[in-house]
Amino acid sequence: GAVVSQHPSRVICKSGTSVKIECRSLDFQATTMFWYRQFPKQSLMLMATSNEGSKATYEQGVEKDKFLINHASLTLSTLTVTSAHPEDSSFYICSAIETAYGYTFGSGTRLTVV
Amino acid sequence: GQQVMQIPQYQHVQEGEDFTTYCNSSTTLSNIQWYKQRPGGHPVFLIQLVKSGEVKKQKRLTFQFGEAKKNSSLHITATQTTDVGTYFCAGGAQKLVFGQGTRLTINP
Numbered sequence: 001g002a003v004v005s006q007h008p009s010r011v012i013c014k015s016g017t018s019v020k021i022e023c024r025s026l027d028f029q030a031t032t033m034f035w036y037r038q039f040p041k042q043s044l045m046l047m048a049t050s051n052e053g054s055k056a057t058y059e060q061g062v063e064k065d066k067f068l069i070n071h072a073s074l075t076l077s078t079l080t081v082t083s084a085h086p087e088d089s090s091f092y093i094c095s096a097i098e099t100a101y102g103y104t105f106g107s108g109t110r111l112t113v114v
Numbered sequence: 115g116q117q118v119m120q121i122p123q124y125q126h127v128q129e130g131e132d133f134t135t136y137c138n139s140s141t142t143l144s145n146i147q148w149y150k151q152r153p154g155g156h157p158v159f160l161i162q163l164v165k166s167g168e169v170k171k172q173k174r175l176t177f178q179f180g181e182a183k184k185n186s187s188l189h190i191t192a193t194q195t196t197d198v199g200t201y202f203c204a205g206g207a208q209k210l211v212f213g214q215g216t217r218l219t220i221n222p
Contacts, residue, residue, distance in 0.1 A: 034209060034210070036212075041217070042214070042215075043202065043212045043213065043214045043215050044157065044202070044204075044212045045212075046209055046210070046211070046212075049208075049209055060115075093156055093157070095210075101159075102147070102159060102162060103147065103159060103210060104159070105149075105156050105157050105158070105159075106156065107155075107156050108155075108156040
């Protein structure tokens with residue numbers, strides 16, 4: 001099946017620093033990837049749609065200058081949380097669409113900002 | 115924008131009892147998907163329904179898609195402790211909109 005690899009799985013950073021999260025599609029190319037955020041005991045909220053070779057499309061209320069998305073290749077999208085603050089602590093999950101298998105999710109990144 | 119509502123938010127059952135979660139969309143869906151997320155884990159795809167009135171079964175799980183393609187349900191027969199987790203429905207053509215999820219806990 002299609003596999004999406006997400007790294008790191010956990011990260012703790014100091015307030016004011018930036019954190020980069022990588023999402024890779026293995027064995028398939030993903031022109032589109034999606035970034036979600038999930039707070040404890042809540043649902044997944046779509047943050048942005050990452051498009052290979054073009055700008056990401058952000059959902060309403062998501063600050064594009066704070067959550068930088070780069071989709072430079074057909075297998076890699078990155079999300080950088082800039083100047084992180086404690087309220088950015090959350091579970092970040094990426095997903096990609098593979099033709100035969102549909103949506104496949106990465107294993108998620110638990111970000112803790114202290 | 116599109117909204118997907120899911121009920122109940124929580125459900126606690128005795129092992130062996132049945133469980134159902136319901137999903138309603140504010141708009142007609144081209145398809146609906148169901149996911150299971152174990153505590154601390156990521157969503158795992160269960161199934162996708164596309165056709166109006168479609169019913170699919172996976173062992174003890176039965177998935178239904180409404181005739182109007184605006185609602186769906188997941189029914190688990192005779193729950194087991196391995197069924198514990200949060201079940202999400204999600205719909206949308208180009209981007210998935212998730213329901214709030216139903217968190218299932220089971221008393222062994």
